[in-house]
Amino acid sequence: MSESENFDIVVVGAGIIGVATAYYLQKNNPNKTILLLDRYLAAGQANTAMSAAAVRNMFASSTNQLLTDTTIKFIEHVQEELGYDLFFEKCGYLWLLSDSQFNSESVQMWMKRMEASGIHYKAYDKQQLKEMMPGLNVDFQGSEEAELMNLKEVSYGLFGGDCGVLDPTRYVEFYLEEFRKIGTVKPRYGVNVESLILEADPKLELPGEPFVWQNKRVIGVKTDKGEIRAECVVLATGAWANELLDPIGMNSKTKVKKRQMFVVHGAENEGLKQLLSTKGFNEVDMCPFVIMPSAGVYFRPQKQEQGFWIGCGDKLGREYKYIQTDDDLVPESAYYENSMFPVLSAYFPDFATTRPVNSWAGSYCYSPDAIPFVYYENGVLVANGASGSGIMKADAMARIADALYRGLPEAELYGGKKIASETLTIKKRNVEIESVVI
Ligand SMILES: Cc1cc2nc3c(=O)[nH]c(=O)nc-3n(C[C@H](O)[C@H](O)[C@H](O)COP(=O)(O)OP(=O)(O)OC[C@H]3O[C@@H](n4cnc5c(N)ncnc54)[C@H](O)[C@@H]3O)c2cc1C
16 A cells, blocks of 8 residues: 555445445445455454344334334345345344333333334243243242342243344455445455544645634544545444544544353253244244343354353443453453353253353444434544444444435435434434333
């Protein structure tokens, strides 16, 4: 790479949101030169690869419902109609709920909002769950341990049959291959963007520019391999957005929290084997993605591995922290043993005899309302803040980013549904607060 290069658009970050955005920008702006770059040596290696890669449309806010429902339908279209296997399996999501949770105002409101938006779900009662889910403990029989841990007994299940799991790497590859087919510029890896270049607009060539009274805009990026100039800089750097935005005084309004995943194999465990091939919920005879009623513990079936990925959406007590060193991304085995495992094994005792064979950690990039940001300000087009659900929102976010770039008032999402392009911006944000965050 030479000292200073020029492109129409530079997309920083080749995670799922960056590759999807690069693809739609190139598809709809065929004459523009677009450089996609990432500091890692391949696309999709950061949080996209660390994710549970589960997708659900079961949200409470109409915005998240729309972003996810259209993205999931696009995922199905890619797999079923374009024949590109994303290993998408419609196993469904199952929320296990206590009696008081199910009858709470927030869950009743959530169900009403899903009904109003045509999001399919089904409620199961305790007896049905007991018959259908191998090994589920629905009766704590006054257990002191359960009481000590504030564990709520399961009374209901809320199941969403349009939800499922996929392979995030395949999904990244899909957009990347499509982008490569139409783009003229090859993606570049191993390039670290050190800063955004902010310049006066217009430039007066005076020493000390930009002055406070001048208009300013980002005109490119400074990387460890030289300077790249572009009319539009797309920031799809997810959890790392603040590193680049803070120094130029742009407030991304996002915060970062560590999230971990622990893998348990079930091939040698008869109970877990049965759980893995739970029947009755879906057409693939597979265990759904299950969320416990307490402590935010969940598991995702992993058919190829004959096992489960276990995670936890811990809230109070888990600090917000930028990722600075590799140590920030080390999974904590004691956290699994002392925090997640007791909850998991109380609801599903078959997990009691197994221990994780693998684990990893990544991070969520949270927005204040748990709805993503997509905005174009000062020459920077930012798409982030997916709040732990970027895989399931990527297609919609990327189409909105492209509409903003083209100055369109509306973005057309997969299936023809429309959304005002400025809905997810900071300045003209028009969203409710999302309450169903895992
Ligand atoms: C444990 C865990 C479980 C999750 N489960 C789910 C789930 O089930 N479903 C779901 O939808 N989502 C899930 N998520 C969230 C999901 O992973 C993210 O929302 C999604 O990956 C965000 O995509 P992204 O492209 O913004 O980020 P990333 O994949 O993190 O991509 C950002 C890219 O930017 C690059 N980058 C950053 N800074 C620079 C720089 N200065 N120079 C060059 N390159 C840079 C990085 O190298 C990286 O490749 C989970 C996340 C975690 C951690």
